[in-house]
Amino acid sequence: MWSHTTISKKLYLWSEIRGLEEKSKGVVTLAFSQKHLLGLRGVSADDINEILNTADLMKVILASNNKKTPHLQGKTVLTVFYENSTRTRLSFELASKYMGGVAANMSASGSSVAKGESLVDTARTLDRMASDVLILRHPMTGAPHLMAQHVKASVINAGDGTNEHPTQALLDMFTMKEKLGRIAGLKVAIVGDVMHSRVARSNLWGLTTMGASVTFAGPPTLLPPELAAAGCGVTECVDDAVRGADVVMGLRIQLERQQKGLFPSVREYHKLFGLTQERIKLAKKDALVMHPGPMNRGVEISSFVADAPESVIDEQVTNGVAVRMALLFLLTRNNG
Numbered sequence: 118m119w120s121h122t123t124i125s126k127k128l129y130l131w132s133e134i135r136g137l138e139e140k141s142k143g144v145v146t147l148a149f150s151q152k153h154l155l156g157l158r159g160v161s162a163d164d165i166n167e168i169l170n171t172a173d174l175m176k177v178i179l180a181s182n183n184k185k186t187p188h189l190q191g192k193t194v195l196t197v198f199y200e201n202s203t204r205t206r207l208s209f210e211l212a213s214k215y216m217g218g219v220a221a222n223m224s225a226s227g228s229s230v231a232k233g234e235s236l237v238d239t240a241r242t243l244d245r246m247a248s249d250v251l252i253l254r255h256p257m258t259g260a261p262h263l264m265a266q267h268v269k270a271s272v273i274n275a276g277d278g279t280n281e282h283p284t285q286a287l288l289d290m291f292t293m294k295e296k297l298g299r300i301a302g303l304k305v306a307i308v309g310d311v312m313h314s315r316v317a318r319s320n321l322w323g324l325t326t327m328g329a330s331v332t333f334a335g336p337p338t339l340l341p342p343e344l345a346a347a348g349c350g351v352t353e354c355v356d357d358a359v360r361g362a363d364v365v366m367g368l369r370i371q372l373e374r375q376q377k378g379l380f381p382s383v384r385e386y387h388k389l390f391g392l393t394q395e396r397i398k399l400a401k402k403d404a405l406v407m408h409p410g411p412m413n414r415g416v417e418i419s420s421f422v423a424d425a426p427e428s429v430i431d432e433q434v435t436n437g438v439a440v441r442m443a444l445l446f447l448l449t450r451n452n453g
Contacts, residue, residue, distance in 0.1 A: 152271055155272065168287055169440075189449060194252065194445060198222070198225070200254050204434060208438045209445075213445060256278055279313050285316045286324075297364075308390065332358045362399075362401065363401055368408075410430065
């Protein structure tokens, strides 16, 4: 049973959701300035806060017995994925459906892309189907930016090449704020295959904008040289990065994007750079353990650490739906 305090808080949040909906219908503009979300580099702290605060309200919907709301009634959301995905694609589709929108998915293998159709022509075709939001995952850096130039719909970057994955970073920040009460002043260690990680780059821009301190760690062959100029810490010693951290985030080793020879073996990688029980002890006592998924257990993270009480990896998945609900809500009211 919920306590009186919990029920009161949930009723208050429900009233906030209704107020947000009414506000969006009136003459008052929501405090969100973006038509697209192509990355977090250059996105203001105000816009990030607006997404996170709205996600807090959307998570109330996810925790309720009735997840159906009218916030996206009459809106069409298309996921356009040129790469495989489980969490990102499904969470966007569920986010749309939970809010009463029409959700559809287009994969490259089952579309005219397989016949040689260009990204621009595909974008124009989807736009002419009265789409309101196009969510694109593409292996080429900059693909969402190109799509946004040719459509009236709002475009969300669901991962482009090794550039950015902004909604993953937003759900990471939402989880940190929810669990630790703040983002500003946190010490965040991000460990692993930084070179090929779009999650790492979006977290860099988002976390530093929100006032956190970020340190990247991994093999020297997987640490891009431009990091040092971005105002973050960089080290080849994972112990140094993790020591005293409020948050420790592991990154998947992306073997599908790598050339051979970047590290000797998976076994040696885990020994030198993996998040093990001994390494996590170097972080603060109540430090969060995070991972964007999918995990390679026994490679970048041990099963003990992944399943430990400090791990919020499963909750990140739930928070991903709430954040994407918030983003769809905001974009469909500011895409005129």
